[in-house]
Amino acid sequence: MDKIKSGKGWMVCIILLVGCTQQQFSQTVGDLLGSANTPLTTEEVGRGLKEALINGISKGAGKASALDGYFLNPKIKIPFPPEAKKVENTLRDIGLGGEVDKFIKTLNRGAEEAAKEAKPIFVAAIKSMTIEDAWGILKGEQDAATQYLKRTTSTQLTQKFQPIIHNALQKVSATKYYGDLVTRYNKIPLVKKVNPDLDAYATEKAIDGLFLLIAEEEANIRANPVARTTELLKKVFGQRN
Structure with missing residues (x-):
């Protein structure tokens, strides 16, 4: 397979993004082979796919890192640790709801x-x-790219995220405050112990939220392949002549 007509390249890329089989893909490419005004190489098709993913990933990461990207997005907002819900309720009951809200906001700012x-x-x-x-990815589930990124980046993300979140929470003494509260709570007889490691919790939730946005963008790429256009993508995703 050397060249694909640029005017029909959109057919190839749409099939790629809806997850065709390799046989179906090969048959379709075969139908498109022949003389071309502006040839499209298979290398360009590969580059176009990667570029489409990078564009979508960048958009998802950009949403998360914006001011209130976590805090005002109910899908990924980081709440008070669920295992410490009784701690939160107790604080609110004694009139410290404002402090709890400030603490939650700080968690999300760190993310x-x-x-x-x-x-x-x-x-x-x-x-x-x-x-x-x-x-x-092409033959996989609708979140195949997201799952690939989880497998290949989760360790690096954790290493990058944790110190940043730690520093953000330390600035307002949130880590110490949370640790003191949970340690005191754990001393109450017969209560279920909770995890005082706030950094690990916030890091995990931040990464979970990021991947949720990435999955949304991947779904967008698959459903609307022409929506992410650069010069290469215009060629690969087939702007009709």
Whole structure:
């Protein structure tokens, strides 16, 4: 397979993004082979797929890292740790609801700050995709790219996120405050112990929220392939002549 007509390249890419089989893809490409005014190489098709993913990933990461990206998004807002819900309720009952709200806001500000570090990690993972990785994504589930990124970036994201969130929470003594509250609560007889490691909780929730946004963007790419257009994508995703 050497060249594909640029005027019909949109057919190939739409099939790619809805998850066709390799046989179906090969048959379709075969139908499109022949003389072309502006040839499109298979290398460009691969680059176009990666570029589409990078554009979508960048958008998702950008949403998360914006001011209130977590705090005002109910889908990914980080709440008071669920296992410490009784602690939160007790604080609110004694008139410290404002402090609890401030604490929650701080959690989310830390996540927003950490999310700024996500994009280069994602981009590096996408650029290092092999042919096998690409086919696994193209033939996989609707969140196949998101799952690929989880497998290849979660460790790096945790390493990047945790110190940033830690520093953000330390600035307002949130980590110490939370740790003191939970430690005191755990001393109450017969209560279920809770985890005082706030950094680990906030980091995990921040990464979960980021991947939720990434999955939404992946779904968008698959459903609306022409929506992410650069010069290469216009060629690969087939702007009709």
